[in-house]
Amino acid sequence: MGFFLETVIGGLMTGMLYSLVALGFVLIFKASGVFNFAQGAMVLFAALAMARFAEWIPQWTGLEGKFLNNALAFVAAMVVMYLVAWLVERLVLGKLVNQDGITLLMATLGIAYFLDGFGQTIFGSDIYKIDVGMPKEPLFLFDKVFPGGVLVNEEDLVAAGIATALVIGLAAFFQYTGTGRALRAVADDHQAAQSIGIPLKRIWVIVWTVAGFVGLVAGVIWGSKLGVQFSLSLVALKALPLVILGGLTSVPGAIIGGLILGVGEKLAEVYLGPHMGGGIEIWFAYVLALVFLLIRPQGLFGEKIIDRV
Amino acid sequence: MIYRENGQFKTSYRADQQIFPILQDRIAVLALLAIAFVVVPFAASDYMLRAILIPFLILSLAALGLNILVGYCGQISLGTGAFMAVGAYAAYNLQVRIEGMPLILSMLFGGLCATGVGVLFGIPSLRIKGLYLAVATLAAQFFVDWAFLRIKWFTNNSASGSVGVGSLDVFGYSIETPVQKYLFCLAFLCVFALLAKNLVRSAIGREWMAMRDMDVAASVIGIRPVYAKLTAFAVSSFYIGVSGALLAFVYLGSWEPAAFNINRSFDVLFMVIIGGLGSIMGSFFGAAFIIFLPIVLDQLLPVLGSMVGLNLGTAFVSHAVFMIWGALIIFFLIVEPHGMARLWSTAKEKLRLWPFPH
Numbered sequence: 281m282g283f284f285l286e287t288v289i290g291g292l293m294t295g296m297l298y299s300l301v302a303l304g305f306v307l308i309f310k311a312s313g314v315f316n317f318a319q320g321a322m323v324l325f326a327a328l329a330m331a332r333f334a335e336w337i338p339q340w341t342g343l344e345g346k347f348l349n350n351a352l353a354f355v356a357a358m359v360v361m362y363l364v365a366w367l368v369e370r371l372v373l374g375k376l377v378n379q380d381g382i383t384l385l386m387a388t389l390g391i392a393y394f395l396d397g398f399g400q401t402i403f404g405s406d407i408y409k410i411d412v413g414m415p416k417e418p419l420f421l422f423d424k425v426f427p428g429g430v431l432v433n434e435e436d437l438v439a440a441g442i443a444t445a446l447v448i449g450l451a452a453f454f455q456y457t458g459t460g461r462a463l464r465a466v467a468d469d470h471q472a473a474q475s476i477g478i479p480l481k482r483i484w485v486i487v488w489t490v491a492g493f494v495g496l497v498a499g500v501i502w503g504s505k506l507g508v509q510f511s512l513s514l515v516a517l518k519a520l521p522l523v524i525l526g527g528l529t530s531v532p533g534a535i536i537g538g539l540i541l542g543v544g545e546k547l548a549e550v551y552l553g554p555h556m557g558g559g560i561e562i563w564f565a566y567v568l569a570l571v572f573l574l575i576r577p578q579g580l581f582g583e584k585i586i587d588r589v
Numbered sequence: 590m591i592y593r594e595n596g597q598f599k600t601s602y603r604a605d606q607q608i609f610p611i612l613q614d615r616i617a618v619l620a621l622l623a624i625a626f627v628v629v630p631f632a633a634s635d636y637m638l639r640a641i642l643i644p645f646l647i648l649s650l651a652a653l654g655l656n657i658l659v660g661y662c663g664q665i666s667l668g669t670g671a672f673m674a675v676g677a678y679a680a681y682n683l684q685v686r687i688e689g690m691p692l693i694l695s696m697l698f699g700g701l702c703a704t705g706v707g708v709l710f711g712i713p714s715l716r717i718k719g720l721y722l723a724v725a726t727l728a729a730q731f732f733v734d735w736a737f738l739r740i741k742w743f744t745n746n747s748a749s750g751s752v753g754v755g756s757l758d759v760f761g762y763s764i765e766t767p768v769q770k771y772l773f774c775l776a777f778l779c780v781f782a783l784l785a786k787n788l789v790r791s792a793i794g795r796e797w798m799a800m801r802d803m804d805v806a807a808s809v810i811g812i813r814p815v816y817a818k819l820t821a822f823a824v825s826s827f828y829i830g831v832s833g834a835l836l837a838f839v840y841l842g843s844w845e846p847a848a849f850n851i852n853r854s855f856d857v858l859f860m861v862i863i864g865g866l867g868s869i870m871g872s873f874f875g876a877a878f879i880i881f882l883p884i885v886l887d888q889l890l891p892v893l894g895s896m897v898g899l900n901l902g903t904a905f906v907s908h909a910v911f912m913i914w915g916a917l918i919i920f921f922l923i924v925e926p927h928g929m930a931r932l933w934s935t936a937k938e939k940l941r942l943w944p945f946p947h
Contacts, residue, residue, distance in 0.1 A: 376922065376926070382665055385665075385720070387922050389859075390918035390919040393912070393918070394919070397911025397915065401908040521727075523724070528721070558739065563731035566724075566728035570728045573716070578721075585718065
């Protein structure tokens with residue numbers, strides 16, 4: 281029982297991290313109808329920027345103090361992500377208005393290639409560490425209830441906490457601010473939003489910046505866990521099935537989809553994996569999402585797809 | 590002046606339904622075939638054949654197959670690499686397990702197995718549409734990758750999952766030199782391209798296009814969605830499977846599952862999009878573009894660097910290739926979202942009026 285709980289909790293934690301990446305997908309898809317394959321590249325790019333700025337800023341300014349330097353690096357990385365968002369809107373999306381979904385998807389793949397190359401050119405291609413002082417000790421929960429208790433990584437707990445806070449923050453931003461309301465309007469109907477005077481271009485920059493911010497947070501958490509390296513951009517591929525499972529247009533869907541798939545994946549790997557040769561984590565989430573979509577084609581919380589002739 | 594169809598009257602339905610109704614087109618295509626079959630084998634160097642032309646031919650076949658699915662039937666698939674892998678490993682298994690199996694038969698068997706897997710993963714397309722489907726087809730990609738890596742039976746119990754084939758024999762001739770390999774691939778491609786062209790302008794091709802343009806409307810006028818979508822998946826994966834078998838047998842020789850990973854799927858999809866959705870000709874353009882571009886960039890960048898007096902490191906060059914590659918793709922999508930096939934048809938329209946455009 282203790283082991284089972286451990287697996288479930290571990291799954292929930294990774295699921296939370298996946299959904300952090302998935303959030304970026306959903307935000308951009310909602311606001312611009314673009315399926316952003318570059319989200320993984322953005323996570324890598326943001327994490328690289330953060331890691332390197334944290335290294336460079338003390339050298340440039342001679343400032344002491346880890347917290348201050350990390351905070352400055354975070355701000356600098358955020359500025360970089362804003363520039364990326366602005367350039368993406370200016371150079372790519374602004375020129376591809378009214379194109380097919382698949383053309384836009386391919387364009388974001390182009391962005392992904394570019395960001396991968398660009399990030400490694402200016403920030404270097406080694407493995408970098410992000411040290412934001414995440415606690416690393418293992419933690420034992422419920423040791424009164426079970427013998428041995430349940431082993432949980434404290435780092436995972438903090439990460440899940442940050443992710444939750446971020447989601448709540450985003451939900452509040454969408455619900456209660458003027459910009460958030462404009463974003464929701466654009467998500468509902470581009471043309472109607474434009475006709476009542478919401479500037480689409482600015483909305484897109486904002487939404488890509490927010491996605492960049494989410495990517496940065498995801499990058500910092502993943503990066504401090506695994507180190508910042510090229511494979512970080514593959515995290516996006518892990519996040520894709522939960523995006524469709526939860527529904528492409530739903531923020532809560534991304535979170536709940538992430539939790540379901542995180543747990544499902546871990547349980548499958550632990551209990552099913554040994555019988556099938558192991559490594560089934562790679563495809564299990566996809567097949568689960570596929571089977572689920574057969575029952576509900578629009579995902580858990582996606583808007584119902586209505587066909588009109 | 591040269592490219593005019595004035596005076597070419599069609600007096601029979603047969604003449605009216607030719608693939609190339611204009612005489613000049615027919616001459617051009619015949620000339621192109623003559624060059625491809627006769628001149629190129631003599632003129633091209635071994636490097637040219639091995640590194641550029643053979644992969645170009647093989648991936649054109651894959652792009653052709655994917656174009657049937659994405660361009661004609663409108664179902665986005667990111668599982669191309671998986672279907673290629675199925676074709677390659679199925680052909681390999683038949684070749685290894687049955688003594689004296691003719692090569693062409695194994696390749697077609699590879700195609701048939703890919704058809705089976707393609708139809709299986711095409712079934713969700715009846716319910717899932719658009720981008721949801723695109724992500725769902727990734728399930729095929731990751732599952733097949735995993736299956737060939739972990740299930741030892743498929744790879745004939747080889748320890749690392751990498752397999753290889755020995756000599757290639759067709760009708761008693763052995764295919765060894767690059768020229769022979771080139772001609773072998775070219776023959777395959779010509780037959781399959783002709784088949785594809787005829788398929789897409791027949792009844793079934795029109796059904797696919799109706800499905801692509803609006804599936805609800807198509808089913809209202811009596812087109813069976815199950816039949817249309819699954820045949821598109823079947824035909825497309827057959828093509829892709831055969832091209833996978835060709836890629837493995839002729840180009841790679843020995844390979845492992847990583848040769849057919851997700852990047853392969855993206856590459857073929859790029860070929861289809863950049864070449865032009867819903868165009869047989871476009872598949873070739875796209876394949877040429879995607880094959881040539883990295884090679885040209887790899888060669889060109891260090892030269893350019895040394896011209897301005899910079900010694901570019903290999904790491905920088907490989908990153909810069911990534912960047913330029915991404916930027917060029919975006920540039921292309923912006924300039925001509927309908928692909929090179931559209932550029933080609935615009936050029937032809939212009940040529941008809943040239944040199945008196947008014």
